[in-house]
Amino acid sequence: MNIVMLVFERITVLDVIGPYEVLARLPGAQVKMVGPERGVVRSDNGAVGLAADLAIGEVSSADILLVPGGFGTRLLEKDERVKAWIRDVDATTRVTASVCTGALLLAAAGVLRGRRANTHWALRERLRELGAVPEASRVVRDGKYASAAGVSAGIDLALALAAELASPEVAQAIQLGIEYDPAPPFDAGSPERAPAAIREAVLGRIRARDAELGAG
């Protein structure tokens, strides 16, 4: 199983590493980290460097294509070469998946037209502007498309894919292997249950940063 994960400048690293840690454990999985160019890409704050071992020009198909998020997707939405590559690889996949704002890039590339999808809660309405149908579920499936909510939701998405592509037993073994028995110290992970003042502050910061990059 050929699993291709797109990596790029200003990536949110957990978006790609959560699913990687699950999907790489599937029997027969071969995971490739693929960037616009070969080389190390940097997280938004610069603190993490992640190797793109292949460039998009070297990869033309995938069983699973995963597009993670991060503020960098705002910039890639304007990159015709990357969007054409997404369309070409998507035409070969069994599953095309996104985490967080990766869905906005998939939508900008045109592959989610009329499809139900999710993204980070703070930017969900942008999915509609880009032709998709936003749905506020942690993991959304529509045909071969699978999209997760923000950042950490990629782990849940990947476990659901593991169950579907291998078996529920394989998915459970992977879950136990990564001891995914989450126990957040607060119940503040969703905009519905976080305190309103915290929600507004986070929303403001994310939208301001997104608008800044969109105008850039």
Next chain:
Amino acid sequence: MNIVMLVFERITVLDVIGPYEVLARLPGAQVKMVGPERGVVRSDNGAVGLAADLAIGEVSSADILLVPGGFGTRLLEKDERVKAWIRDVDATTRVTASVCTGALLLAAAGVLRGRRANTHWALRERLRELGAVPEASRVVRDGKYASAAGVSAGIDLALALAAELASPEVAQAIQLGIEYDPAPPFDAGSPERAPAAIREAVLGRIRARDAELGAG
């Protein structure tokens, strides 16, 4: 706040990226990825390359030291230079933390002697052999030491540290920012609740791999 994360060959990448995605969002946080040498280290399966931007010889102190796990910790347990560095940096920290088998490396370095700690469930008894006191909690605190259970538990550990080092409000804002509202599709993330056959299979694989590296 100077946050140092040790990275090394055969690292479990989620062990370090889970906490990174939380702690990097703390006000004033400066995260550094530090390896035995500068350069790109590889995950156990080779599919992920992570940049060590500094070598341990260039870093002598930290407010928070985080040691992630992976089979590579088995090899570092024999590395006197890395263990001496851990002891030296630990002497300067406000918090010394581990995820998964990172605790085994901390214990091998001698900084967890007589301390309560946790690691991956499959290797918990090795903590005792290395002089620590194993405790089967998702996040264990003993004085300035904080240790998480396997792999994904680093996210919960980091949120607890965020609440302590900044405030509960800051931790909640971070949790909402990474939309950490987990919804695993199965209840198989702990050895107590996973089906017995799956538990034995995972246990066998992990112990065999660990023993192989320990003998190597």
